[in-house]
Amino acid sequence: MTFLIDPEPSQAIFLCHSSELLERAEAVPFDLVYCGRNARGFAIRFEGQVHAYLNQCAHVPMEMDYQPNQFFDTTAQWLICATHGALYSPKTGKCWGGPCRSGLIKIAVSERDACIYWHTAPHLKSLAF
Numbered sequence: 001m002t003f004l005i006d007p008e009p010s011q012a013i014f015l016c017h018s019s020e021l022l023e024r025a026e027a028v029p030f031d032l033v034y035c036g037r038n039a040r041g042f043a044i045r046f047e048g049q050v051h052a053y054l055n056q057c058a059h060v061p062m063e064m065d066y067q068p069n070q071f072f073d074t075t076a077q078w079l080i081c082a083t084h085g086a087l088y089s090p091k092t093g094k095c096w097g098g099p100c101r102s103g104l105i106k107i108a109v110s111e112r113d114a115c116i117y118w119h120t121a122p123h124l125k126s127l128a129f
């Protein structure tokens with residue numbers, strides 16, 4: 001007999017109003033718990049869509065912003081890690097160049113009624129819970 005365990009239901013956590021997250025501009029940061037430890041995430045808008053990632057480089061697990069909440073490179077086409085220059089796709093978080101071999105850890109987001117939410121997952125929890 002097989003028992004299915006219900007996964008913890010995902011929760012939508014309010015992040016910011018849509019007007020606060022501009023195309024290829026400053027990210028909106030948020031605190032969370034990743035695999036049991038406090039961490040930071042960030043959300044960006046790219047080609048009109050909101051994307052969010054754990055703020056942790058895939059090369060060395062360090063935060064990536066070169067100035068607070070600045071992740072886009074000078075072309076505004078890629079997310080760049082300030083430490084050694086790894087480049088990531090803003091759409092997928094996949095490594096595009098530099099010393100990274102894998103990608104960023106993506107965080108589910110949604111946008112409705114002019115508000116942006118990030119979604120918890122079994123490995124990503126809100127600090128409030």
Ligand code: FES
Nearest residue numbers: 057059081084086
């Ligand atoms: S720590 Fe990000 S590129 Fe090395």
